[in-house]
Amino acid sequence: MTFSPHELPSHELRPHEFWQALHPPGSFSTNGPFSGFYPAELGDGRQLCLPIRPLSDGQHALASLIINQASFSVVEALAADLAARLCALEPDVVVGLPTLGLTLAATVARHLGHARYVPCGTSRKFWYDEALSVPMSSITTPEQVKRLYVDPRMLPLLDGRRVVLIDDVISSGASIVAGLRLLQAVGVEPVAIGAAMLQSDRWRAALETFGAPWPGRTHGVFATPLLSRAGEEGWRI
Structure with a gap:
């Protein structure tokens, strides 16, 4: 029906x-x-x-x-779908973007058979290195410009590895570009970007500006x- x-x-x-x-x-x-x-x-x-x-x-x-x-069953279904789209790329590690991207990234990593993932954050711990951070804003909180950090202790997990960068929704592209800039700062170029939802097409321009290949390396469970x-x-x- x-x-x-x-x-x-x-x-x-x-x-x-x-x-x-x-x-x-x-x-x-x-x-x-x-x-x-x-x-x-x-x-x-x-x-x-x-x-x-x-x-x-x-x-x-x-x-x-x-x-x-979302319900646990919906999160599991979205993560399983995204993991299936990414598995052919043989990623070694999943990097998640805050805040909501962390929920998806952790579950995608588990579906890929990984024992852990690397969460980025916007809360600066006292042992963080300011050089390992970039400005970050999002469409849901446009008035807030925060900094995106990677914990220096996580760098050995990224060095020489096949990395996928995960967010929950890609909309304007601002958050995912911040994630790419942060990984670039530590010498990492992800093999792919993943998200549950690709929200409209506005994100494409931001990613193309960062680098022409990136829209083609972006995978979503669904587009709206x-x-x-x-x-x-x-x-x-």
């Missing part, structure tokens, strides 16, 4: 109910218009209902994923479009 984008199997999702379940392929129409949620599709056709967040211009919106609020207001009907692609 396929539900219209204005319907759910039993009730309308409340805010705390998003990201808690994957629905069978074809459960929701992907043609739009969309009201309240956007049905993102994984590679195997399963669907995840994402809340729609209007942007400040009032005419556009994005689908949202807050992965550390920039939505446009469609009057009372809701939102359209």
Whole structure:
């Protein structure tokens, strides 16, 4: 059975109910218009209902994923999918970006058979080296410019290894470019970038500016479009 984008199997999702379940392929129409949620599709056709967040211009919106609020089963499914996309590259170590990317990175590393991963952070510990940091901002907190750090004790785990850089969502590209700059500072070029969601196409320009190959090295479990207001009907692609 396929539900219209204005319907759910039993009730309308409340805010705390998003990201808690994957629905069978074809459960929701992907043609739009969309009201309240956007049905993102994984590679195997399963669907995840994402809340729609209007942007400040009032005419556009994005689908949202807050992965550390997702159910464990959804996180596991997204991580397993991403790990399957990355495994052919034979990564030795996963590097995770804060904050929400750490949830995904740890689980992807486990699905790749790794015993650990390398988490970056924005909290400076007293033994950190300021030279091993770069400025970082994100689309969800644009007013905050923080610094992204790698713990100096983690450097032996990266030296000469095949590294993949993981974030939960790639949107503007600012956070992932900060991660690339940080790894560049320690002499590491990742073999790939991974994310659960590629949010619209705005990230491509930022990555192309950093280096032409990077958009092609970026892997996402699913992609979501920039939505446009469609009057009372809701939102359209």
